[in-house]
Amino acid sequence: MVEAFAVASGKGGTGKTTSTLALGMALAADHDVTVVDADTGMANLLFHAGLDDVEVTLHDLLVEETGTHVSEATYDRFGMSVVPCGTSLAAFEAADPARLRDVVADLAGDTDVLLLDSPAALGSKSAVLPVVLADRVVVVLQPTVPALSDGLKVQEYARSYGTETAGVLFNRVHDDAGIDRIVDRASEYFGGETLATVPDSDVVRAARRAGEPLLAHAPESVPAAAYREAAARIDVRAGDEGDVADRFRSAVVPDTP
Amino acid sequence: MNTPEDYSDDRFSIPRGDLVRSRVVTDVGEALAAALARELTGYLVLEPQDALLLGGETRGVLTFEAGVPVVAYSVETDSGGTDALADLAVPGPFRVDVFESPSTALSEAHDTDELWVPPGSPAETLADAPDLAARTRDAAPDEWLQRGDDDTDAVAAFLEDDAKLDAIRQQARAEAEARAEQWGLTGQLADDT
Numbered sequence: 349m350v351e352a353f354a355v356a357s358g359k360g361g362t363g364k365t366t367s368t369l370a371l372g373m374a375l376a377a378d379h380d381v382t383v384v385d386a387d388t389g390m391a392n393l394l395f396h397a398g399l400d401d402v403e404v405t406l407h408d409l410l411v412e413e414t415g416t417h418v419s420e421a422t423y424d425r426f427g428m429s430v431v432p433c434g435t436s437l438a439a440f441e442a443a444d445p446a447r448l449r450d451v452v453a454d455l456a457g458d459t460d461v462l463l464l465d466s467p468a469a470l471g472s473k474s475a476v477l478p479v480v481l482a483d484r485v486v487v488v489l490q491p492t493v494p495a496l497s498d499g500l501k502v503q504e505y506a507r508s509y510g511t512e513t514a515g516v517l518f519n520r521v522h523d524d525a526g527i528d529r530i531v532d533r534a535s536e537y538f539g540g541e542t543l544a545t546v547p548d549s550d551v552v553r554a555a556r557r558a559g560e561p562l563l564a565h566a567p568e569s570v571p572a573a574a575y576r577e578a579a580a581r582i583d584v585r586a587g588d589e590g591d592v593a594d595r596f597r598s599a600v601v602p603d604t605p
Numbered sequence: 606m607n608t609p610e611d612y613s614d615d616r617f618s619i620p621r622g623d624l625v626r627s628r629v630v631t632d633v634g635e636a637l638a639a640a641l642a643r644e645l646t647g648y649l650v651l652e653p654q655d656a657l658l659l660g661g662e663t664r665g666v667l668t669f670e671a672g673v674p675v676v677a678y679s680v681e682t683d684s685g686g687t688d689a690l691a692d693l694a695v696p697g698p699f700r701v702d703v704f705e706s707p708s709t710a711l712s713e714a715h716d717t718d719e720l721w722v723p724p725g726s727p728a729e730t731l732a733d734a735p736d737l738a739a740r741t742r743d744a745a746p747d748e749w750l751q752r753g754d755d756d757t758d759a760v761a762a763f764l765e766d767d768a769k770l771d772a773i774r775q776q777a778r779a780e781a782e783a784r785a786e787q788w789g790l791t792g793q794l795a796d797d798t
Binding site: 473480491494496501504507527 | 690691694696729732733761764773776778789793796
């Protein structure tokens with residue numbers, strides 16, 4: 349079985365990468381989880397997962413004829429398989445986004461849950477691909493007007509491609525006053541469940557500085573508990589890995605980023 | 606000073622100031638930061654440029670005293686304070702006209718407490734710029750920090766505006782479909798679109 353989720357937000361700074369790894373670790377308690385940094389232009393997952401010194405990344409898989417096998421860019425960390433992406437601009441420019449499709453198709457054959465940390469902006473062909481290809485999208489929101497507006501936008505893009513919303517996650521929430529009203533109201537506009545409300549916390553920043561996912565760095569913290577609650581609310585569907593792999597492989601994919 | 610029940614069509618009126626700058630920005634934060642830096646006393650007229658979201662016309666006025674926002678007013682909906690900010694919180698770009706006024710010309714508007722906004726609220730609501738909001742609060746007199754509603758109310762007001770939320774979704778849908786064509790992804794679009 350496999351289900352592919354794009355973790356998306358429509359804008360930067362919402363804590364999308366923190367959320368991807370936290371949901372991944374929480375889901376890994378019951379599932380075989382693979383996390384991919386599909387934000388190839390602004391990769392940062394490697395810093396969150398202590399992988400900033402690795403030699404081989406997704407970029408090597410996206411460049412033609414390097415002969416790199418997917419397994420060489422896949423790292424077992426924190427109970428998950430993690431495919432980080434490098435940060436070199438030259439590598440980004442040399443990368444062929446069409447190959448992301450094949451990489452993800454390969455990974456789909458060997459996991460239960462695929463989490464694609466997706467680009468914040470939807471301004472390019474390669475940036476929209478994770479949302480196009482995923483089964484469902486998890487929308488990470490902050491309770492601010494611009495973040496909600498951009499979140500609605502990314503959800504609508506996803507729906508245009510038949511990708512429904514698995515749920516929304518309110519992240520970096522500053523105070524509880526009025527948040528319930530906002531969450532209730534927002535749920536009318538966003539599909540799926542409200543997965544959790546994650547408080548803004550220094551512990552999240554400390555985890556990032558330590559190069560560890562939040563659930564490894566501070567598993568007993570309030571935000572970590574909220575992410576576990578969120579993961580428990582995602583009902584992972586048992587897709588056929590062959591179908592998912594075929595869907596990724598057959599996607600009409602642009603020639604250039 | 607207007608009382609809360611004094612809701613006339615012209616509850617917001619200020620004498621015309623001197624136009625000192627007019628430009629189109631994608632990020633309203635730039636205009637707010639510039640107003641803070643030059644310690645603007647006067648007002649900004651903000652006009653979202655997006656035709657689909659206009660539904661006619663949307664125009665907002667945000668006044669400043671020494672660089673710090675004081676009152677907000679949305680001309681089309683006749684709403685004030687954080688409700689007006691929620692009206693204006695649409696994806697850019699915006700035409701921004703900057704007017705300078707003598708403080709005395711603004712005093713009547715600035716006494717209208719139902720139009721007050723918390724000093725950091727425009728930066729947070731219109732630009733999602735917490736650092737700018739913090740700098741603005743630092744520049745504000747202490748007693749202003751209690752003004753208006755908190756930012757949660759601006760978000761709640763935004764979420765009550767069905768027409769605008771629908772417009773954002775329709776615009777995103779149209780944009781997604783147009784870009785799918787441009788990117789050769791139309792084959793991936795869902796059948797019901």
